Amino acid sequence: MRNAVSSIRPIARLSSPAARRAFATSRPHLAAAAATATAPSHAQSNSPGETAPLNPRWLSELQTRIKRCASLGLQGTQKAELEAVQKAVDGRWLELLAGREGFLTGPGWRGLDRHTVTWGDQVRHVNNVVYNKYAESARFNWLSNFATTIDPEHADEWNAFMTPKDVGLIMRSIKTDYKFPMAYPDNVTVLHKLTSKPDHGSDYILLEALLISHRFRRPAARCFEDIVVYDYKTAKRTALKPYMVDKLRETYDAQDRCRAETEERVRELVGVVDRLERTA
Numbered sequence: 001m002r003n004a005v006s007s008i009r010p011i012a013r014l015s016s017p018a019a020r021r022a023f024a025t026s027r028p029h030l031a032a033a034a035a036t037a038t039a040p041s042h043a044q045s046n047s048p049g050e051t052a053p054l055n056p057r058w059l060s061e062l063q064t065r066i067k068r069c070a071s072l073g074l075q076g077t078q079k080a081e082l083e084a085v086q087k088a089v090d091g092r093w094l095e096l097l098a099g100r101e102g103f104l105t106g107p108g109w110r111g112l113d114r115h116t117v118t119w120g121d122q123v124r125h126v127n128n129v130v131y132n133k134y135a136e137s138a139r140f141n142w143l144s145n146f147a148t149t150i151d152p153e154h155a156d157e158w159n160a161f162m163t164p165k166d167v168g169l170i171m172r173s174i175k176t177d178y179k180f181p182m183a184y185p186d187n188v189t190v191l192h193k194l195t196s197k198p199d200h201g202s203d204y205i206l207l208e209a210l211l212i213s214h215r216f217r218r219p220a221a222r223c224f225e226d227i228v229v230y231d232y233k234t235a236k237r238t239a240l241k242p243y244m245v246d247k248l249r250e251t252y253d254a255q256d257r258c259r260a261e262t263e264e265r266v267r268e269l270v271g272v273v274d275r276l277e278r279t280a
Contacts, residue, residue: 054266059097059217062089065273072280085272093217094189096269099262102255103191103210108145111138112190114214117182125181126220132176135209135223138190151247158244164232167241172204172226179219187214195224197252198245203229203237205248 055061066086074082089096095105103109112134121130140162147158160166182188188211195206209223231238240248 054270057218058266058270059089059093062270062273063217065277069273069276069280074276074280078276078280081272082276085269088269094212094214096262096266097217097219098191098210098212099258100266101193101210102259103193104251104254104258105191108149109142109191110189111141111192111209112188114187114189117184117186117188119184122182122184125183128176128178131178131211131221132174132223134188134190134211135174135176135225138209139192139207139225142192146244146247150251151243154243157241161244166233167229167231167238169205170228170230172228174226175224177222177224179221180213180216182211182213182215182220185215188212188220189214193255194248194252198240198248200242200245201239202245203239205229205240 066082066089069082070086098105115134117126121127143158143162147155151158161168191210191212192207193210195208198205205225205227207225207227209225210219211221211223212218213220229238229240230236
């Protein structure tokens with residue numbers, strides 16, 4: 001039977017070791033709890049073959065439930081299981097939170113990683129314009145990852161892609177949904193994902209950015225970016241280059257695998273807590 005708290009496995013099968021590491025969601029967990037009970041958990045619906053959606057605040061809710069279980073005086077195997085769940089959540093909360101939505105969080109994919117929110121970013125709270133600046137910096141770093149790790153064979157072309165010299169990118173629109181006001185002191189991690197799968201005729205890229213507060217362990221904002229591929233020499237839109245399409249499509253597929261695998265991990269964690277609450 002599967003361990004209740006298993007490691008988050010690599011989600012891509014690429015040719016080079018560096019690329020495989022880049023598509024991994026995270027390092028393995030250090031501990032695993034005992035196997036889950038066979039009885040259905042509260043996270044599942046009563047209808048066969050159907051699974052109830054988790055509460056959007058599932059992470060904060062799960063953390064509260066873990067603390068409640070810790071106060072029940074669990075012993076032996078149950079105590080070890082709860083400790084393993086708590087270690088998994090505390091150590092990998094960002095990977096679980098973002099990976100469940102298909103955001104890749106492994107090496108190179110964090111456009112901003114624990115970036116310090118400074119006093120100058122705010123007037124009582126972080127200025128709304130600063131959120132877009134965070135997303136812009138993170139997007140540049142996200143694209144740079146293709147040059148440095150994912151497709152180093154075309155590193156020069158990927159780097160030029162972010163300049164107005166040849167074929168590059170122009171922001172057509174950006175929409176920002178503010179979730180709550182971040183304020184100093186805090187750290188923010190910004191992740192990007194493709195929201196549509198490019199093809200060999202695509203002359204645009206659609207991205208979503210997730211800005212996560214480390215202080216509150218929740219999204220502070222989301223940015224939706226519509227970016228046009230532009231040929232600066234001919235002064236008109238143009239299609240993505242074939243090798244770019246191939247790597248972006250691989251990334252999109254990796255996002256889907258990440259989403260499915262992380263959803264499974266999250267439900268395993270929730271299932272352990274469900275069972276401990278019932279049997280304590």
